Every structure is written in C-alpha cells, then in structure tokens.
Amino acid sequence: MTNANPYRPVDENACQTARDLIENANFGALAVLRPDTALPSVSRVALATDDLGRPVTLISTLADHTRALVADSACALLVGEPGDLGDPLTHPRLTLHAAANFIARGTEEHDALRARYLGLRPKAKLYVDFTDFGFVTFTVSVTRQK
Numbered sequence: 001m002t003n004a005n006p007y008r009p010v011d012e013n014a015c016q017t018a019r020d021l022i023e024n025a026n027f028g029a030l031a032v033l034r035p036d037t038a039l040p041s042v043s044r045v046a047l048a049t050d051d052l053g054r055p056v057t058l059i060s061t062l063a064d065h066t067r068a069l070v071a072d073s074a075c076a077l078l079v080g081e082p083g084d085l086g087d088p089l090t091h092p093r094l095t096l097h098a099a100a101n102f103i104a105r106g107t108e109e110h111d112a113l114r115a116r117y118l119g120l121r122p123k124a125k126l127y128v129d130f131t132d133f134g135f136v137t138f139t140v141s142v143t144r145q146k
Contacts (some may be wrong), residue, residue: 021094025051025079026121030057034064035071047079048120050113055079055096055138056123058117062132069100069136077138098138110135 008146025047034041043065045057055077059066069075080093103110118125127133 017092018094019053021080021092022055022096023053028055029078030065031076031078032065032068033072033074034068041065041068042082046121046124047077047080047140048117050137051116054140055098056113056117057138058121058133058135059129060132061134070102073099073101075100075138096138099140099141101137101139103135103137105134113137 019061027044029042030046031040033039041064043063044062045059045065047055047057050056075098077096077098078093079096080091082088082091103113114128117135118128
C-alpha cells in the first residue's frame with residue numbers, strides 16, 4: 001500500500017522548495033475573511049519578496065481584501081503555479097498562513113521595499129506611487145497543529 005499522505009516531510013529539500021516557491025512567485029491567491037460577513041474571500045495579488053525573503057505585495061486601499069486585512073491581519077497565501085504539462089495538481093504549491101503588516105509611506109522600510117519591488121516587478125512603476133497603494137509584508141506563521 002502506498003503512502004497517501006500528501007504532505008512532504010519537513011527536511012532541507014522541502015524547505016528549499018518552499019523558499020523557491022515564495023521567491024519565484026509573481027502572484028498568489030490571498031485568502032481573507034470579509035469583516036462585514038466573516039465569509040472567506042480569495043483575491044489574486046502580485047507578489048515579490050523583501051530582502052529577508054518574506055512575501056510582499058502592493059495593494060490598493062480600495063480593494064476588499066485590504067479592508068479585510070485592516071480588520072484582521074490573519075490571512076493565507078497560496079503560491080505555486082502548474083507547469084505547462086501534466087496534471088496541475090501534481091505541481092508544487094504551498095499555502096502560507098500569515099499576518100499582514102502594512103508598511104507606512106515615508107519610512108525607510110517603505111523606500112527599501114519600493115526599490116526592491118520595482119527591481120523585481122518593473123511594471124508596478126505605473127501605479128506604485130498612487131496614493132491609494134501601499135506595501136504589505138506577510139509574516140508567515142511557523143506554528144503547526146498535529
């Protein structure tokens with residue numbers, strides 16, 4: 001009988017795969033709970049990483065997911081894309097449970113994120129300085145339930 005457990009052991013190879021998935025993610029699925037209804041909601045967001053390898057996005061205050069994150073910073077990010085061939089469910093993907101951290105404009109952290117983000121996502125130059133857009137970093141939870 002084969003092992004039906006879909007989870008890989010957390011060894012160095014799995015950790016490196018996770019780091020690669022995060023580092024190479026151009027976008028991800030962001031899951032939040034809507035504050036008005038507590039219903040789950042998922043949005044596609046552009047992703048990059050900060051200099052520590054944490055996921056970061058640039059989002060508008062007009063977006064529903066921004067209002068949800070302001071009300072409750074707990075969220076999940078799904079990263080990893082199917083390849084060109086084969087069953088999409090056989091390709092690596094990773095769900096990250098995280099807390100969203102809004103980065104204030106005019107801070108050194110904002111300026112560093114702006115420079116790095118534009119280096120990784122140059123098309124964001126079209127809207128990075130709009131007043132309704134801001135950076136959000138995600139602190140990944142390392143707790144694990146058995």
